[in-house]
Amino acid sequence: MDEPKPTPRTLADPSATTAAAFVTDAVDRGALVTCFGRCTVEYEGRAASELAPGDRHVMLKPDGTALVHTDEGQKPVNWQPPGCEHDARVGDDALVLESTRTSPDERLVVSVSDVALVAAFDPTDDESIELVGTEADLKRRILADPALLEPGFTPLATERDTPAGAVDIYGEDDEGRTVVVELKRRRVGPDAVGQLHRYVEALERDLHTDAELRGILVAPSVTERAKALLAEEGFEFVPLTPREE
């Protein structure tokens, strides 16, 4: 036998009844279901929303995820996170797709008045993605070559805990002064300076030290406002990217 192939099943322009039976069966089988057609969408939960009729693409995943996509944008216009229960039925001459969950109580209802296509797939995907260029990579770069931060820098700990949260890298400069390092994989704004500020303050209290700690922000670049805040707080900036140039 050949290597197993995904087995799609599709229905074009089905009636609401036919489509509901098809989707119910597919969801029960643990298939990934897609549906395209004219529909309205209601959501009620952490927030609430309504969407007037339009052509959209609906995806129901076997893990309980529901996604409603329009022809624009990267984010679904409505969705439901993993862990929901999917249900398909006929209501008011339309195919009604409902995904619900508890804690928090949330409900997504898609009412498809004109079903253009429904399709069901049985996907198998055991592979996991390998991603590089993250903040973890930036940390590894510095730990592998601490001089990238500055000559004489010695890392003492990573993820050192403080009352304000964990410090990315904690170490010492060549004169024995304590250094708090905050890492960001991309250009930083004022929020990152606030974060560094919290850590330095917390660590100064934690260490009962009179000596002032050095705070260093490491990122590819920094906005003007963040640069001004850094200067005000007496912090430093070291330009560095997560990946070797």
Add this chain to the structure above:
Amino acid sequence: MDEPKPTPRTLADPSATTAAAFVTDAVDRGALVTCFGRCTVEYEGRAASELAPGDRHVMLKPDGTALVHTDEGQKPVNWQPPGCEHDARVGDDALVLESTRTSPDERLVVSVSDVALVAAFDPTDDESIELVGTEADLKRRILADPALLEPGFTPLATERDTPAGAVDIYGEDDEGRTVVVELKRRRVGPDAVGQLHRYVEALERDLHTDAELRGILVAPSVTERAKALLAEEGFEFVPLTPREE
């Protein structure tokens, strides 16, 4: 004539050559294209990633968005934001879907070795979504009834600009003291306290005032760590949700 219906076209188990021609034509027409099958995915841009063969669902939108979904999770495993150019071709006996953009330079390549189904839709969707329960709703609640914050509170401005960013609500209490209000639509952690801290500091400098400003965080609830930080900084907390209970 009937009201226009979405016009799907599909191909089940096509050859790579047939599928490439189909997708090229559909993309040129401005259609929304989906493809399900066994594929590998490469991404290179802000970060970089590789994904070994598995069954996935690919969506190409007419606005240049590309999404690759597995059977799990709400987020696509790989994607490309709006504004990309889609291209379909045959390479190495596979259907190759490539979405690229510049500034930043990014490239997503999906190589589908077994195409189970390709489908094309011509969606029309002029409707926009109505969402309630946002931070803007929380602001409207307080401005409509300032006593919700505290008796005697008088809002003076919203989005008041400071060197550290815009303050959500800026006002005065019943004793004439300046009040800085930061709003959050949901339970808040330490980051929100840091944000409030930045605004209060910036405004104190901006106003050249000796009097201490009051900082108030408004949210449905607050974490323990954030509560401790609030106390340390001398800030206050007012529990309030974006929607009436």
Add this chain to the structure above:
DNA sequence: GTTTGGATATCGGGA
């Protein structure tokens, strides 16, 4: 379970 902070975050508004 909650909390915390990263993310190829995405998205919209404003300058």
Add this chain to the structure above:
DNA sequence: TCCCGATGTCCAAAC
């Protein structure tokens, strides 16, 4: 365009 903060953020790791 960049900058900035909200998001039904999502998500995983730590606790």
